[in-house]
Amino acid sequence: MKTMFLALALFATGAHAASNPAANPCDGVEEDQQTLECSVYSRDTAEKLLTENVQNVLERVQTQFGANKAQAEEFATKLKAAQEAWKKLRDADCAVEVFPAKPGTKEFNIDQNDCLTRASDERSEYLDTVAQSE
Template identity: 55%
Template sequence: MKSIFLALALVSLGAHAAEDTGTSPCDAVENDQQTLECATYSKNTAEQLLKENFDALLDRVKTQYANDKAQLADITGKLQTAQQLWTKSRDADCAIAPLPAKPGSKAFTIDQYDCIASKSDERSEFLESIAQE
C-alpha cells in the first residue's frame, strides 16, 4: 500500500516538476526502477527550485536593504544560517523517514528521495513568501 501511495506521490511531484520540459521520467511509471528514476528526478528538480528560490530571496533582500549595508549583512547572514540549519534538519529527517526499509535498497532510496523532494518543495514555497513587497 505504501508503495502505491509513494508511486502516486512521485508521479504527481514529477508531473509538476516536468511542466517546463514536457517530459519526465515520471511519465508512465510501471516498475521499481522507473519509480527510482522518477524519485531521483523529483528530488533533483525540487532541490534546484529550492536553490533558485533561496537565491531569489537573497536578491529581494539585497534590493530592499541596498541602502543599509549593516542590516543587509545581518539579514543575509541569518538567512544563510537558517537555510543551512534547515538543510541539516531535512537531511536528518529524510535519513530516518524510509525506515524500516533497508538502507541502500531501492525502497529506502525512493522513500528518502521522496522525503527530500517533499520537504524541499515546502521550503521553496516558504522562501517565496519572505520579503515580498
C-alpha cells in the same frame, strides 16, 4: 526485419524524449526502476527550485535594503545559517521517515528521495513568503 524497425522506432522515441525538455522520467512510470528514476528527477528538480528560491530571497533583500548594505549582509548571513540548519533537520527527519528501510535498497532510495522532494518543496513555498514587500 520487423524487429529491426521496432528497435529503430524505440530508439528514435527515446532520443526524442531525451531531447525534449518537457519529457521527464515521471511520465508513464510502470516499474520499480522507473519509479526510482522519477524519484531522483523529482528530488533534483525540487532541490534546484529550492536553490533558486534562496537566491530570489537574497535578491529581494538586496533590493529592499539596497542603501543599507550592512543590514542586507546580516540578513543574508542569517538566511544562510537558517538554510544550513533546515537542511540538517530535513535530513534527520527523512532518516526517521524511511526507517527501517535498508540503506542502498531501491525502497530506501525511493522513500528518501520522496521525503527530500516533499521537504524541499515545502521549504521553497516558505521562502516564497520571506522578504516580500507589502
